[in-house]
Amino acid sequence: MEEKEISRAVISRLPRYLHYLGELDDRGVERISSQELSEQMNVTASQIRQDLNNFGGFGQQGYGYNVRFLYEEIGKILGLDKTHNLILVGAGNLGQALAGYENFGKRGFIIRGIFDKNERIVGEKIRNIPIMSMRHMTDFVKENNIDIAVIAIPKLAAVEVAEELSTCGIKAIWNFSHVDLKVPQHIVVENVHLSESLMKLSYNIREKECRSEEQ
Amino acid sequence: MEEKEISRAVISRLPRYLHYLGELDDRGVERISSQELSEQMNVTASQIRQDLNNFGGFGQQGYGYNVRFLYEEIGKILGLDKTHNLILVGAGNLGQALAGYENFGKRGFIIRGIFDKNERIVGEKIRNIPIMSMRHMTDFVKENNIDIAVIAIPKLAAVEVAEELSTCGIKAIWNFSHVDLKVPQHIVVENVHLSESLMKLSYNIREKECRSEEQ
DNA sequence: TAGATTGTTAATCGATTAACAATC
DNA sequence: TAGATTGTTAATCGATTAACAATC
Numbered sequence: 001m002e003e004k005e006i007s008r009a010v011i012s013r014l015p016r017y018l019h020y021l022g023e024l025d026d027r028g029v030e031r032i033s034s035q036e037l038s039e040q041m042n043v044t045a046s047q048i049r050q051d052l053n054n055f056g057g058f059g060q061q062g063y064g065y066n067v068r069f070l071y072e073e074i075g076k077i078l079g080l081d082k083t084h085n086l087i088l089v090g091a092g093n094l095g096q097a098l099a100g101y102e103n104f105g106k107r108g109f110i111i112r113g114i115f116d117k118n119e120r121i122v123g124e125k126i127r128n129i130p131i132m133s134m135r136h137m138t139d140f141v142k143e144n145n146i147d148i149a150v151i152a153i154p155k156l157a158a159v160e161v162a163e164e165l166s167t168c169g170i171k172a173i174w175n176f177s178h179v180d181l182k183v184p185q186h187i188v189v190e191n192v193h194l195s196e197s198l199m200k201l202s203y204n205i206r207e208k209e210c211r212s213e214e215q
Numbered sequence: 216m217e218e219k220e221i222s223r224a225v226i227s228r229l230p231r232y233l234h235y236l237g238e239l240d241d242r243g244v245e246r247i248s249s250q251e252l253s254e255q256m257n258v259t260a261s262q263i264r265q266d267l268n269n270f271g272g273f274g275q276q277g278y279g280y281n282v283r284f285l286y287e288e289i290g291k292i293l294g295l296d297k298t299h300n301l302i303l304v305g306a307g308n309l310g311q312a313l314a315g316y317e318n319f320g321k322r323g324f325i326i327r328g329i330f331d332k333n334e335r336i337v338g339e340k341i342r343n344i345p346i347m348s349m350r351h352m353t354d355f356v357k358e359n360n361i362d363i364a365v366i367a368i369p370k371l372a373a374v375e376v377a378e379e380l381s382t383c384g385i386k387a388i389w390n391f392s393h394v395d396l397k398v399p400q401h402i403v404v405e406n407v408h409l410s411e412s413l414m415k416l417s418y419n420i421r422e423k424e425c426r427s428e429e430q
Numbered sequence: 431t432a433g434a435t436t437g438t439t440a441a442t443c444g445a446t447t448a449a450c451a452a453t454c
Numbered sequence: 455t456a457g458a459t460t461g462t463t464a465a466t467c468g469a470t471t472a473a474c475a476a477t478c
Contacts, residue, residue: 080414
């Protein structure tokens, strides 16, 4: 639909707009100006208007933005108006944590099946979702219209699983393993590298200490 | 130590350099040029050299970089040469997953205690780390030289906990709750907002579909 | 109509890439 | 010394901010 490619930076701010608009809506706020929103979110009003105008004019001069309307439009931009079928690969601690997240379901991300290489837990259920054998993963993906695979297994296994998934029509991989997966271009990969996040935190501690010592 | 502020973008690439250098070292590679590394990592050689030279000259003209040496220097920059004492707030699925991550310990991030508001599990242990009552959290932080608190609880509780933590000498918060915490300036906050990551993924699926339809 | 606030263009700022002199 | 590759300066590109005309 859209012509020009929209920058990563803009996209990564959309969920945060959605979040704040959702809260405003919950509090019964009907309209908001870019100025007000910018103060709450600690960004510039100009940035908000620029970001939104990548996707169209959602506001009205002299009025601002309708909170509910903007919330829903951003939801649509992010594809939250559609249901996504997920599988979860890896029923370890992290996998279980992800399976337990109720928010995902609310946003239309539904886990349809869990796969684990440990045959002893195959047949069990987590949150009423069956754990199945890895052998059946690709067939399950094909037969159940699965869009997204969540990879929550160690990195060596992750590389193999990503390869298998590449061949069976998956659209995206949400990767929690600490490795850069190589997949065909038509598959989207979104990485959550927790240890990288923790290292950034560590850097910032050190940096802040140095700074305060200087003074 | 360093004079000029180093940009977020640079910092967020350091863990990835570390990762690749670690793998090279494991494979016994002794030296590497920015050119070679750039090909493996899918970035420009120029960017690698620019990034590194924010922190000093780690290479040698005509030779390149010593893998082991660079690995350790980046580790130091990221503060991985020091041990960090952590507490984990929230012993739910996510908390347990985080407690189980052996990689963190290897990098010097040691979880010293777990806190949960569910008094029934207080006294139990996860990976040999005791679960304690929330009432004792601030004292524990003070007495055990805790630098980092990992917040893995729902957002309402998270806001309160962050406030408590602000008063007892914590240096940083690793925040997994879906809320922007407001803490004093001297405290570092690093957010892991999983639902935002999933929304970005969702956007990219939609975007890629539109693009392929166009052709 | 007057006031407010958007949408959008122009200016600025910062980050990335290219180029090359320095040097191992 | 010749070749390679860094460290660093300059050029380009992109993203953010400022400004303001359009318009509700």
